[in-house]
Amino acid sequence: MIDSDFITNTLVDLVRINSVNPDLEKGGAGEVEIGTYLHNTLSLLGFSSTVDTITEGRVNVIGKYPGTRNGKSLILNAHMDTVGVQGMKNPFGAIIKEGKLFGRGAYDMKGSIAAILGVAKAISEGHVNLSGDLILAFVADEEYESIGTSKLIKEISADACIVTEPTDLRVCLGHRGFGVYEITTHGKVAHGGLHKEGIDANIKMGKVLYQLDQLSKEITASRKHKLCGEASLHVPLIKGGQSLFIYSDRCIIQVERRTLPGEMETTVFEELKGILDKLNKEDKDFKATIKQVIWRNPHEISKDAAIVKSLSKSILPPNHLEYIGHTWWEDSGLFAEAGIPTVIVGPKGGGIHQQEEWVEIDSVFDLSKILLQTAINFCQ
Numbered sequence: 071m072i073d074s075d076f077i078t079n080t081l082v083d084l085v086r087i088n089s090v091n092p093d094l095e096k097g098g099a100g101e102v103e104i105g106t107y108l109h110n111t112l113s114l115l116g117f118s119s120t121v122d123t124i125t126e127g128r129v130n131v132i133g134k135y136p137g138t139r140n141g142k143s144l145i146l147n148a149h150m151d152t153v154g155v156q157g158m159k160n161p162f163g164a165i166i167k168e169g170k171l172f173g174r175g176a177y178d179m180k181g182s183i184a185a186i187l188g189v190a191k192a193i194s195e196g197h198v199n200l201s202g203d204l205i206l207a208f209v210a211d212e213e214y215e216s217i218g219t220s221k222l223i224k225e226i227s228a229d230a231c232i233v234t235e236p237t238d239l240r241v242c243l244g245h246r247g248f249g250v251y252e253i254t255t256h257g258k259v260a261h262g263g264l265h266k267e268g269i270d271a272n273i274k275m276g277k278v279l280y281q282l283d284q285l286s287k288e289i290t291a292s293r294k295h296k297l298c299g300e301a302s303l304h305v306p307l308i309k310g311g312q313s314l315f316i317y318s319d320r321c322i323i324q325v326e327r328r329t330l331p332g333e334m335e336t337t338v339f340e341e342l343k344g345i346l347d348k349l350n351k352e353d354k355d356f357k358a359t360i361k362q363v364i365w366r367n368p369h370e371i372s373k374d375a376a377i378v379k380s381l382s383k384s385i386l387p388p389n390h391l392e393y394i395g396h397t398w399w400e401d402s403g404l405f406a407e408a409g410i411p412t413v414i415v416g417p418k419g420g421g422i423h424q425q426e427e428w429v430e431i432d433s434v435f436d437l438s439k440i441l442l443q444t445a446i447n448f449c450q
């Protein structure tokens with residue numbers, strides 16, 4: 071039922087279209103061209119399709135195959151944007167070698183888009199009868215701020231969603247979330263020779279960094295999740311001081327905290343704030359503030375959820391059923407927050423966000439078969 075030639079040709083076309091996220095790399099093309107391609111393809115396949123503009127140059131494309139009765143509806147989701155192409159020899163070449171297709175986005179996640187279009191073709195040409203709606207949601211900007219999915223979940227809902235991020239055809243039941251926090255220590259400006267007057271914000275930050283290092287070791291050792299690994303923390307950015315011979319008035323760090331399913335926004339914030347409160351009690355000159363900059367919920371779905379059962383039943387030999395979790399965050403977190411049970415499955419490949427990226431073409435065909443069978447199982 072799956073048309074492998076159609077899927078391969080579609081994948082080649084998709085990789086040849088630049089859809090680099092313009093917020094990640096200057097000159098990135100965004101999603102208009104790839105979105106137009108998807109809209110046209112869906113329309114030719116008999117799906118109703120809409121192009122939804124989010125902001126200039128950024129669109130979502132939503133295709134719909136209406137159910138014949140009031141059965142369960144399913145979203146198949148993939149993001150259209152890719153990370154940048156700096157340092158890549160042939161990012162849009164879509165060269166096929168030994169069963170692998172190379173190019174930016176081949177694995178993350180144009181292979182998945184091609185697999186979903188393979189489902190669309192099989193369903194429409196086979197006049198497959200689904201009781202519930204099948205919604206194909208191709209979104210913008212997953213690689214940066216997820217403006218695509220954020221808008222989409224305000225406008226549509228469904229009984230379940232499959233996010234088709236790469237999983238090597240394993241069933242991904244969840245992922246870690248993350249929080250980004252800005253901590254500022256406040257000093258007192260003075261001439262470098264006036265040590266009785268100055269308070270050095272940079273040295274005060276040293277105390278915070280020591281405590282963060284302790285916390286990092288503690289949570290990595292003690293907080294573990296069976297699929298998603300352990301919680302973690304690091305400090306990707308630091309900035310402090312204004313000049314030599316002046317006591318620093320301010321030091322600012324950005325803390326990146328990766329959370330496990332079950333960890334809560336308020337608890338994670340309070341844990342960090344607690345460090346500053348403790349330091350303040352020990353040292354009357356210590357002054358610091360903290361604010362949360364980004365929060366993305368972790369995600370987890372039960373093996374017993376209807377969509378997971380439908381998907382698990384569709385993984386057939388030569389592939390075998392294996393459950394995993396991801397350590398990075400994905401749009402599935404947003405779908406789940408909107409109350410849509412969400413699971414993740416995608417193709418095999420490698421080189422994600424690296425200078426050589428590829429997808430295994432056979433796994434794209436397999437993914438298409440798995441998604442088709444899951445839709446038939448679920449949309450009843």
Ligand SMILES: [Zn+2]
Pocket residue numbers: 149178179212235
């Ligand atoms: Zn991705």
